[in-house]
Structures are given as structure tokens and as C-alpha cells.
Amino acid sequence: MSEMGLIVQKYGGTSVKDAERVMNVARRITAAYQAGNNVVVAVSAQGDTTDELIEKANEINPRASKREMDMLLSTGEQISIALLAMAIEKLGYPVISLTGWQAGMHTNSNYGAARIKTIDTERIRMELDRRRIVIVAGFQGINKYDDITTLGRGGSDTSAVALAAALRADVCEIYTDVDGVYTTDPRICSKAYKLDEISYDEMLELASLGANVLHNRSVEMAKKYNVKLSVRSSLNNNEGTYVKEVSKVEKMLVRGVTRDNDCARIALCGVEDAPGKAFQVFEMIAKAGISVDLIIQSIGDGQTKDISFTVAEADLEPALKLLEENNDFIKAREIKSSKDVSKVSIVGAGMVNNSGVAAKMFEALYDAHINIKMIATSEIKISVLVAQKDAENAVNAIHDKFLSK
Ligand code: ASP
Ligand code: MG
Numbered sequence: 184m185s186e187m188g189l190i191v192q193k194y195g196g197t198s199v200k201d202a203e204r205v206m207n208v209a210r211r212i213t214a215a216y217q218a219g220n221n222v223v224v225a226v227s228a229q230g231d232t233t234d235e236l237i238e239k240a241n242e243i244n245p246r247a248s249k250r251e252m253d254m255l256l257s258t259g260e261q262i263s264i265a266l267l268a269m270a271i272e273k274l275g276y277p278v279i280s281l282t283g284w285q286a287g288m289h290t291n292s293n294y295g296a297a298r299i300k301t302i303d304t305e306r307i308r309m310e311l312d313r314r315r316i317v318i319v320a321g322f323q324g325i326n327k328y329d330d331i332t333t334l335g336r337g338g339s340d341t342s343a344v345a346l347a348a349a350l351r352a353d354v355c356e357i358y359t360d361v362d363g364v365y366t367t368d369p370r371i372c373s374k375a376y377k378l379d380e381i382s383y384d385e386m387l388e389l390a391s392l393g394a395n396v397l398h399n400r401s402v403e404m405a406k407k408y409n410v411k412l413s414v415r416s417s418l419n420n421n422e423g424t425y426v427k428e429v430s431k432v433e434k435m436l437v438r439g440v441t442r443d444n445d446c447a448r449i450a451l452c453g454v455e456d457a458p459g460k461a462f463q464v465f466e467m468i469a470k471a472g473i474s475v476d477l478i479i480q481s482i483g484d485g486q487t488k489d490i491s492f493t494v495a496e497a498d499l500e501p502a503l504k505l506l507e508e509n510n511d512f513i514k515a516r517e518i519k520s521s522k523d524v525s526k527v528s529i530v531g532a533g534m535v536n537n538s539g540v541a542a543k544m545f546e547a548l549y550d551a552h553i554n555i556k557m558i559a560t561s562e563i564k565i566s567v568l569v570a571q572k573d574a575e576n577a578v579n580a581i582h583d584k585f586l587s588k
Pocket of ligand 2: 195337340396397398
């Protein structure tokens with residue numbers, strides 16, 4: 184197999200949702216094989232199977248153990264590998280399906296969010312040497328007790344990248360129902376367009392800001408092992424987006440704009456202006472397992488100051504309860520909160536060495552008469568908090584400013 188190319192492909196749930204789509208995927212796989220490549224495929228459960236399995240479990244025991252949940256959820260992928268292998272058999276090609284454990288996917292024991300530790304590739308290599316197409320169940324592995332584990336929702340991307348890294352594949356192609364990675368969500372900005380390429384770091388930021396294209400950990404792993412990723416559609420032959428190490432000249436100032444409505448703001452007004460206040464507040468919040476995103480603290484006047492921060496919407500009630508219960512100790516004059524806020528962010532590796540990016544972003548918002556409530560910056564990202572009703576306008580205004588063609 185050393186002379187041949189090795190491609191790892193991944194097909195998501197929508198790409199294999201019914202018999203017709205499974206046949207379509209089988210044809211794409213066999214075309215790559217026919218072109219002279221060795222092909223290993225990671226596949227997700229069909230359509231909404233995973234959600235349906237979770238519902239089934241909830242009907243019986245909403246507090247089922249994580250081990251049994253993984254036993255159940257892993258069956259979704261086992262169905263798709265068998266069906267896909269049957270489709271490839273029908274086209275007359277040599278193929279074999281393998282579950283996670285048959286494929287040597289060893290994970291830790293963190294059921295429901297397991298991490299891949301090693302892949303024992305012996306079986307896969309043996310099958311490739313026999314010129315078989317290898318179909319591997321995504322999202323699952325096996326731990327040291329020989330129990331089935333799953334990698335967390337969306338984890339098939341990570342299975343594919345791990346396979347590509349372990350097998351030293353030439354490329355890892357992630358097939359989905361969109362054409363690639365866009366400058367922003369085309370549903371809210373008609374001028375959004377597909378990017379030809381994006382760096383690992385930019386993709387990581389976009390993934391954690393809620394651009395729902397790739398599983399975060401798959402990007403981390405691709406970066407670590409330098410796996411070249413291609414994100415593309417299983418429904419057409421358009422060139423997708425390459426995720427790779429981008430050279431200096433190719434660095435764009437701003438590569439994408441995101442919006443996240445799932446955030447809520449808490450403001451602690453009139454907190455005593457003394458050392459240790461922020462520590463007290465955020466330690467308490469962290470101990471409750473609540474993650475904080477943007478933080479802002481006003482200049483104190485020696486007497487009092489204001490501290491505000493954002494959390495995910497689902498964490499708002501528990502965070503407020505905690506703060507109110509402990510206010511004897513924190514002594515905020517008033518605790519305010521709002522869910523009607525959104526976080527709008529720009530991401531671009533080129534902003535590291537460029538001053539003026541923030542000013543340009545704020546100018547776009549000013550021109551659109553949008554008030555900024557909070558600001559946070561990092562090396563390759565700037566986020567602002569705005570009223571939720573303004574978020575779509577904000578995305579469009581910022582996209583026009585930085586990314587108009
Ligand atoms: N079937 C799993 C899920 O829905 C894994 C995946 O699709 O990547 O989360
Ligand atoms: Mg996915």
C-alpha cells in the first residue's frame with residue numbers, strides 16, 4: 184500500500200440519512216478507490232438516530248448510567264457502517280465494516296466524552312493490504328475494561344482525524360451537507376461566501392464560537408498531528424475548504440464573523456472596591472461548574488465598582504441563585520441580568536500584527552447604530568456583546584466592512 188495514496192473520508196449523519204444517500208456515499212467512496220487510493224471511511228449514525236436513541240433511553244431511565252448510554256448510542260454508527268458496506272458490496276467492490284473496537288480505537292474511560300488514547304492500526308492496515316475499502320464506526324471506541332465508549336456529540340469528526348493521523352493519510356476529507364466553511368452564517372448574511380482555506384487556529388476559534396461545522400477536538404487533533412483537512416459537501420463536487428497551517432502571506436485580517444445567541448449577562452453593581460472581590464465571585468462561580476465568558480470591571484472610585492460577565496443561558500438561573508444566596512458576603516448593591524444579549528465575534532490570524540482592527544469593527548457597529556455592551560479580545564479574535572435584536576445587523580455590518588468582495 185506504500186505506493187498508493189491513502190484517503191480518510193468522514194460522512195456525517197445527513198449524508199447517510201436514507202438508502203438513497205447511502206448509495207450516493209458508496210459511489211463517492213468507490214470513485215476514490217477506483218482512482219487508485221486506499222480508502223478508510225468514518226461514518227456517523229443516520230440522520231437523527233443519536234437523538235432518537237437518547238429519547239428512547241429517557242423514556243425508560245433519564246438517569247441511566249453513562250456506560251449504558253454509550254452502549255446504546257454506539258449502535259447508531261454500527262447500523263450505518265453495515266449499511267454502507269452493503270451498498271459498496273452492491274457496487275461490486277471489496278469492503279469491510281469495523282466497529283470502533285475492531286478498528287483498534289482505544290479511549291480513556293470517560294463515558295460520553297471519551298478521549299482517544301491510541302489507535303492500534305494493525306487490523307485496518309491488514310484490510311488495506313488486501314485492497315479492501317475499510318468502513319469504521321465513528322464516535323466510538325473501547326476502554327481498558329473492553330467497554331464501549333463514545334466521544335461526545337459530533338465526535339465522528341474526531342474519529343476521522345484520529346484515523347488520518349494514525350494512518351498518516353494524505354488528507355482527511357470531511358463530507359457534510361454544506362459546501363465548506365463560510366465567512367459567516369449564510370442564513371443571516373446573504374453576502375457570506377465559502378472560504379478556500381482557513382488555519383487550524385482560526386477554525387478552532389470559529390468552532391468554539393459556535394460555527395457548527397467541525398467538532399472542536401477534531402481541529403485540535405488535526406493541528407497537533409498536522410492532518411490536512413478538507414471540509415466539503417457530499418451532495419456536489421464543489422471544492423470545499425481546506426483547514427491547514429496557513430502561511431504568513433495568506434493570513435487574512437478577518438476570516439469569519441460569528442454570532443452566538445446563547446449567552447446571558449450578569450452585572451454585580453456597587454461591589455466594594457477592594458482587592459479580592461473578583462477572586463471571590465469567580466471562584467464561587469467556577470466551583471459550581473459554570474464557565475464564564477466575557478468579563479468587564481469598571482474603574483472603581485475607591486468605594487465601589489461594577490463587575491459584569493456572561494454565561495451560557497442555561498447557567499444564568501443557577502449563577503444568579505448562587506450570587507444572591509451569597510450576597511451577604513459579596514455585598515453587591517444590586518444584581519442585574521439579561522438574556523437578551525448576543526456575542527458577535529470576528530476571527531482572523533492576520534489581526535495579530537495589525538492595529539486598528541478593533542477600531543474598524545467598532546466603526547462598523549457605530550455606523551449601524553449598534554451599542555456595544557462589552558468587549559473582549561484575544562490574539563486572533565475580538566468579541567462584542569450587543570442586544571440580541573441587533574445581532575444580525577451587527578454581523579452584516581461587520582461582514583460588509585471586512586469581508587465584502
Ligand atoms: N452520531 C453522533 C452524534 O450525533 C456522532 C456524530 O454524528 O459525529 O453526535
Ligand atoms: Mg457534525
